[in-house]
Amino acid sequence: MPVFGSFSLLLALALSAYTLLAGAFALRQLAIRARTRISPERLAETARRAGIASFFATTTAAFALVWAAFTNDFSVSYILHHSNRALPGPYKFAALWSGQEGSLLLWAWLLATYGFVLRLRHKVDVRLTAYASTILAGVQVFFLLLLNFAAPPFALVQGAPPADGFGLNPLLQYPEMVIHPPMLYLGYVGFTVPFAFALGALMMRYPGEKWIHITRRWTMVTWLFLTCGVFLGAHWAYSVLGWGGYWAWDPVENASLMPWLTGTAFLHSVMMQEKRGMMKNWNVWLIFSTFLLSILGTLLTRSGLVSSVHAFAQSSIGSWFYAFLFLVLVVCVFTFILQRDHLKSDHKIESLVSRESSFLFNNLIFLAACFTILWGTLFPVLSEYVQGNRVTVGAPWYNRIAVPIGLSLLALMGLGPLLAWRSSSLRSIRRNFVLPSIATVATAIALLAIGERPWHDQGTIYSFVAFSVAAGVITAIASEFLHGAHVLKVQTGRNIFAATLLLIQRNTRRYGGYIVHFGVVVIFIGLAGSAFNRSTEQEMDFRQSMRVGPYTLVCQDYTQDTNPNYDSEYAVLDVYRNGKKVTQLAPEKRFYVASQQVSTMVANHSTLAWDLYVIYAGQNPDSNRPIIKVFLNPLVAWIWIGVFIVIIGTLVALVPSLTTVLSPARAREPAKKSARPLVSEPATLRGGD
Amino acid sequence: MRLNIKPPRHPERSEGPALFHHARKPWHYIHVLLIAAIVVFGAHASDTTNGPRYQKLSHAIMCPCGCNQLLGECNHVGCPDSDKMRSHLAASIDHGDDDTTIFRAFQDQYGPTALAAPMFTRFNQFSWWVPPIVLLLGIGAVFFVVRRWRPRAVAMPAPASDPHTLVLEQRIRRETGGDSL
Numbered sequence: 032m033p034v035f036g037s038f039s040l041l042l043a044l045a046l047s048a049y050t051l052l053a054g055a056f057a058l059r060q061l062a063i064r065a066r067t068r069i070s071p072e073r074l075a076e077t078a079r080r081a082g083i084a085s086f087f088a089t090t091t092a093a094f095a096l097v098w099a100a101f102t103n104d105f106s107v108s109y110i111l112h113h114s115n116r117a118l119p120g121p122y123k124f125a126a127l128w129s130g131q132e133g134s135l136l137l138w139a140w141l142l143a144t145y146g147f148v149l150r151l152r153h154k155v156d157v158r159l160t161a162y163a164s165t166i167l168a169g170v171q172v173f174f175l176l177l178l179n180f181a182a183p184p185f186a187l188v189q190g191a192p193p194a195d196g197f198g199l200n201p202l203l204q205y206p207e208m209v210i211h212p213p214m215l216y217l218g219y220v221g222f223t224v225p226f227a228f229a230l231g232a233l234m235m236r237y238p239g240e241k242w243i244h245i246t247r248r249w250t251m252v253t254w255l256f257l258t259c260g261v262f263l264g265a266h267w268a269y270s271v272l273g274w275g276g277y278w279a280w281d282p283v284e285n286a287s288l289m290p291w292l293t294g295t296a297f298l299h300s301v302m303m304q305e306k307r308g309m310m311k312n313w314n315v316w317l318i319f320s321t322f323l324l325s326i327l328g329t330l331l332t333r334s335g336l337v338s339s340v341h342a343f344a345q346s347s348i349g350s351w352f353y354a355f356l357f358l359v360l361v362v363c364v365f366t367f368i369l370q371r372d373h374l375k376s377d378h379k380i381e382s383l384v385s386r387e388s389s390f391l392f393n394n395l396i397f398l399a400a401c402f403t404i405l406w407g408t409l410f411p412v413l414s415e416y417v418q419g420n421r422v423t424v425g426a427p428w429y430n431r432i433a434v435p436i437g438l439s440l441l442a443l444m445g446l447g448p449l450l451a452w453r454s455s456s457l458r459s460i461r462r463n464f465v466l467p468s469i470a471t472v473a474t475a476i477a478l479l480a481i482g483e484r485p486w487h488d489q490g491t492i493y494s495f496v497a498f499s500v501a502a503g504v505i506t507a508i509a510s511e512f513l514h515g516a517h518v519l520k521v522q523t524g525r526n527i528f529a530a531t532l533l534l535i536q537r538n539t540r541r542y543g544g545y546i547v548h549f550g551v552v553v554i555f556i557g558l559a560g561s562a563f564n565r566s567t568e569q570e571m572d573f574r575q576s577m578r579v580g581p582y583t584l585v586c587q588d589y590t591q592d593t594n595p596n597y598d599s600e601y602a603v604l605d606v607y608r609n610g611k612k613v614t615q616l617a618p619e620k621r622f623y624v625a626s627q628q629v630s631t632m633v634a635n636h637s638t639l640a641w642d643l644y645v646i647y648a649g650q651n652p653d654s655n656r657p658i659i660k661v662f663l664n665p666l667v668a669w670i671w672i673g674v675f676i677v678i679i680g681t682l683v684a685l686v687p688s689l690t691t692v693l694s695p696a697r698a699r700e701p702a703k704k705s706a707r708p709l710v711s712e713p714a715t716l717r718g719g720d
Numbered sequence: 721m722r723l724n725i726k727p728p729r730h731p732e733r734s735e736g737p738a739l740f741h742h743a744r745k746p747w748h749y750i751h752v753l754l755i756a757a758i759v760v761f762g763a764h765a766s767d768t769t770n771g772p773r774y775q776k777l778s779h780a781i782m783c784p785c786g787c788n789q790l791l792g793e794c795n796h797v798g799c800p801d802s803d804k805m806r807s808h809l810a811a812s813i814d815h816g817d818d819d820t821t822i823f824r825a826f827q828d829q830y831g832p833t834a835l836a837a838p839m840f841t842r843f844n845q846f847s848w849w850v851p852p853i854v855l856l857l858g859i860g861a862v863f864f865v866v867r868r869w870r871p872r873a874v875a876m877p878a879p880a881s882d883p884h885t886l887v888l889e890q891r892i893r894r895e896t897g898g899d900s901l
Binding site for chain 1 (some may be wrong): 772776779780782788789790793794831832833834835836837838842843844846847848850851852854855858859861862863865866867
């Protein structure tokens with residue numbers, strides 16, 4: 032099987048290289064209208080088919096590695112180092128991306144899969160897809176070169192293979208790790224597709240904005256995957272690392288957030304290009320940056336450039352990524368300089384108080400957030416270069432610099448949709464802003480009344496602002512829904528709920544977007560709760576109790592257990608609230624036999640108000656009693672609920688609007704129907720996003 | 721009861737006798753009240769490790785054991801560094817050292833990576849100033865772009881008014897109650 036896998040990778044490389052070279056040659060011939068013995072169209076078609084075949088070759092290689100994991104083929108070095116016989120089945124599957132070579136193979140496979148779909152759907156625009164396919168093949172070649180020559184996943188061990196493997200990193204032996212990396216990679220890799228379309232459209236001086244329509248769904252799906260990946264990672268950190276938090280501003284976490292920020296900015300500003308033919312330069316660079324940041328993220332994870340909890344994935348292939356990053360940047364800059372006259376805006380901004388301006392500010396803040404995170408991530412490296420020593424840029428720095436930027440983004444999320452395209456009148460501003468402003472002020476007063484003191488420390492100031500602004504944004508979103516639904520209710524005679532549903536169906540993109548915004552506000556509310564986290568630690572004996580917030584924990588038992596994969600120590604704690612037992616928790620510490628590493632299994636009782644987060648910190652060697660650390664983390668559940676709402680909103684936005692579906696049919700309607708009232712439905716319902 | 725009052729940075733400006741010598745002036749009554757408040761709140765934080773200052777500082781220092789966690793969050797029983805560092809921090813607070821002194825001491829003893837965020841010293845200041853400056857420059861650039869674009873847009877000839885379109889626009893405004901299309 033290792034030989035089969037290696038051969039498949041070599042074949043995939045050859046096919047991708049052919050797709051790149053033949054595709055590039057054919058497109059060049061088409062561009063200069065040259066006629067050769069083989070027509071460029073036919074050559075381009077062979078390149079497309081070779082690209083499709085590369086998907087099958089890469090899939091075969093990925094299958095070979097998974098097969099080696101499931102059959103305990105420890106002659107393969109990668110399997111020896113990332114699996115063992117006692118490892119449960121799902122984690123053997125996860126071994127595919129638990130190490131350097133495997134995760135690169137996952138990259139290559141996902142890229143080939145995206146390429147496969149893109150090449151199958153080439154009829155949407157044959158020439159533009161040919162450009163995108165060729166660019167995609169270039170990226171494929173890079174990853175397949177890595178897999179064939181720098182980080183081969185099928186390398187064999189010297190001499191006789193050991194009877195058992197070294198096992199999987201314990202931190203990765205958690206159900207979410209089976210889905211978190213693939214989600215994140217689907218996001219990272221997925222941005223290659225809009226990048227390829229954007230670069231291709233620029234290279235061929237593609238007329239109009241159709242390439243944006245073609246890539247809109249790609250971008251949204253990719254963004255959704257990345258969002259899920261980022262938050263699954265946060266949830267994994269919360270559930271496994273056992274320090275009571277979900278985001279540590281670790282460089283690799285930051286690496287996943289940066290392309291998300293630029294990708295989100297792109298999703299917003301691309302609407303300006305669609306609606307008004309504006310910000311074309313900006314959009315092209317946003318998607319270029321998003322792709323470059325995806326590669327940078329992989330570089331940060333792999334190269335050891337910055338120290339991280341993700342150090343398990345480090346190796347010496349950083350130089351390959353530097354070279355690739357530089358090459359991509361050169362190609363982007365060169366193409367942009369050559370074709371920049373093609374990117375002139377059709378319209379100009381007419382007013383500072385307009386939807387266009389709000390998009391501009393929104394983009395600015397997204398990019399400022401991205402720059403801040405990049406600056407914080409790379410500053411230790413810069414510091415070492417300039418002053419000879421590394422400094423740590425950790426949570427306190429980000430909390431002071433990045434959180435205010437995030438809060439201004441939250442505020443803008445409420446303001447932007449209330450402004451009209453082109454220009455907003457003072458009257459409409461007054462009318463649209465009065466309710467959100469009242470909600471913001473009322474919430475601030477209510478918070479003060481219930482005892483929140485924002486001057487207490489930095490965290491409480493942030494939470495105070497976040498809660499108040501969140502109330503305003505929710506009011507703004509709700510008023511948008513209610514206003515539209517009310518008009519539809521009057522027009523159609525339906526009840527308000529049916530009218531709201533119809534409203535969403537008629538402009539899924541706009542109202543799906545609002546649902547996403549609502550989800551983000553809910554996430555902010557969850558994040559703001561962290562200002563009130565509490566924790567306590569205690570050594571516990573049988574029947575001994577400890578108190579945190581409204582909960583009392585009583586130790587019922589503490590014991591040890593063993594199985595072929597790991598030994599464990601755990602405590603059994605009954606949790607009481609107001610004298611009534613609410614649950615039983617069993618925080619655990621595991622010692623994995625194969626890897627000789629320790630891992631924490633958090634016990635968490637989550638409610639909408641707070642999480643009772645309990646960890647088994649260890650055992651006192653003198654008394655042999657467990658040491659239990661308990662966190663009371665308010666509102667954490669709202670973060671995950673918010674993510675769920677974001678997912679729903681994105682899915683809604685992906686569904687075609689009812690008016691879009693019906694419009695071809697309407698076009699075919701007889702001319703007499705045009706005698707109907709001109710405005711049979713509210714214009715806002717058919718308006719922009 | 722052990723009081724935990726931070727010593728003044730400029731003792732010459734706040735010596736006891738001088739303070740009470742001028743205590744008849746109204747603002748000095750306020751001064752005395754403030755000191756009384758500090759004494760009361762200082763007494764509240766007599767247990768150093770549960771005090772807010774300890775919590776704040778322990779979340780500004782990294783545990784150097786390689787766990788990449790803040791000192792206040794390091795959860796490893798038997799961690800070779802965190803217990804020692806926590807004791808050091810508690811002792812420094814009890815001794816009355818100010819934040820900068822404590823941070824410098826930790827930096828000297830455990831290396832420049834001991835602090836969770838760079839101090840405001842020499843090159844490290846750039847870490848703090850660059851992002852806000854970039855944001856301000858960006859805001860300035862947006863204003864500049866919008867102002868540069870606006871006159872041109874105004875100068876453009878208005879499209880010929882089509883009576884049919886005007887009627888349609890008026891009707892849309894009337895039926896939707898505004899211009900937020």
